[in-house]
Amino acid sequence: MKIALLGYGRMGKEIEKIALQRGHEIIIKTSGKEEYDINNADIAIDFSIPDSAYKNISNCINNNVPIISGTTGWLDKYNDIVELCHKEKGAFIYASNFSLGVNVFFELNNQLAKMMNTLHQYDVSIEEIHHTKKLDTPSGTAITLAEGIIENTNKNNWELGSKTNTDSIAISAIRTPDVPGTHTVTYASEVDTIDIKHTAHNRQGFALGAVIAAEWLVNKTGVYTMRDVLNLG
Secondary structure: OEEEOOOOOHHHHHHHHHHOOOOOOOOEEEEOOOOOOOHOOOEEEEOOOOOHHHHHHHHHHOOOOEEEEEEOOOOOHHHHHHHHHHHHHHEEEEOOOOOHHHHHHHHHHHHHHHHHOOOOOOEEEEEEEEOOOOOOOOHHHHHHHHHHHHHHHOEEEEEOOOOOOOOOEEEEEEEOOOOOOOEEEEEEEOEEEEEEEEOOOOOOHHHHHHHHHHHHOOHHHOOOOOOHHOOOO
């Protein structure tokens, strides 16, 4: 594939390494603000910044280039992108985290939430730990975990820090140097605690998942998720 990398920071560089190892060609590398011609790309991978993501994604869809995005912080416009993708018969995947292991973790989180829904003596919380250069707080992965719990329990929202009511999920966000990402979901009662945890050792897992998603999306139309890519439905 001829890949356009829209966002050439640390994740973009990791994606480049994996893509080249898998026999692909990188034809565009941009920080997301420069002008570029997307038309020669078979697919685009967007790991830019929130202010650039919407423009990058809509530009690809309007030019019939499939695109996957792992940029967080722009999702107030997600429904607009979905509508555009259907209108233009484009192809699009957004994921808060492309790691194969994290997406299995999302499924475990959903199943555990279903099992814990009637056990009201347990209080659920989420902790996420990332490197100090991460731009968004809490992480998109933590928000996805919270949304999975909300979908499968009587919780109705999440709050960063201490929660203000019993129907909320408290998310704590810790920033420390050189941590790719650690997420823990905890159900605690007076008598015991249940934890599920995912620890990333490096960024290679995120990059591999993004390239696999790109390989899967080529020659498709529609809006998909990593559940479709990994056949987790």
